[in-house]
Amino acid sequence: RDGLRWYHNNEPLYEEWFYCDDLEKLKFIVQRYFDSEQFESKVAKKDDGSTGAVLSNPPVQVDTTTKVLEPFNLQEYIEANRGDVAQGGTHRMPFGKETSMVLMGGDAPENKDETVEWRGDTWIWQWEGDATVTLDGTLDA
Numbered sequence: 001r002d003g004l005r006w007y008h009n010n011e012p013l014y015e016e017w018f019y020c021d022d023l024e025k026l027k028f029i030v031q032r033y034f035d036s037e038q039f040e041s042k043v044a045k046k047d048d049g050s051t052g053a054v055l056s057n058p059p060v061q062v063d064t065t066t067k068v069l070e071p072f073n074l075q076e077y078i079e080a081n082r083g084d085v086a087q088g089g090t091h092r093m094p095f096g097k098e099t100s101m102v103l104m105g106g107d108a109p110e111n112k113d114e115t116v117e118w119r120g121d122t123w124i125w126q127w128e129g130d131a132t133v134t135l136d137g138t139l140d141a
Contacts, residue, residue: 001017001018001019001059001060002017002018002019002020003015003016003017003018003058003059003060004016004026004029004030004033006033006038006039008042008044011044012044012054013038013039013042013043013044013054014033014036014038014039014044014052014054015052015053015054015055015058016029016032016033016051016052017055017058017059017060032051032052033052036051036052038052069095077093078103078127081103082105084103085103085104085105086105088105089104089105090102090103090104091103105129
């Protein structure tokens with residue numbers, strides 16, 4: 001499920017949960033929020049079944065305990081770890097549970113079949129050089 005939640009003083013004020021199969025839905029939900037008693041009063045309704053009430057057990061639990069990393073300079077990080085990957089090695093970056101990032105480099109034979117398994121969205125950013133990517137054994141150049 002998808003949801004929109006508004007906060008006041010770091011506390012949930014208004015929320016709606018839905019399946020977003022059409023982005024047009026968002027404008028109606030936003031308008032309901034702006035027309036709501038919660039918007040005017042800045043006081044949440046708790047689990048009373050009304051539109052926008054803050055649920056005590058929402059469909060998605062917000063992770064309020066994970067600490068995110070401070071911003072860092074990726075180029076400096078790559079340069080500092082270039083030795084690990086220069087001859088075809090890999091370097092797993094320490095991002096915790098929210099993000100997995102692997103530096104890969106070189107043209108050494110042991111890196112030819114490197115498999116990085118990740119069950120989530122995957123984004124490949126090639127910083128320099130050439131690469132070949134296969135997905136399920138299919139070449140995608």
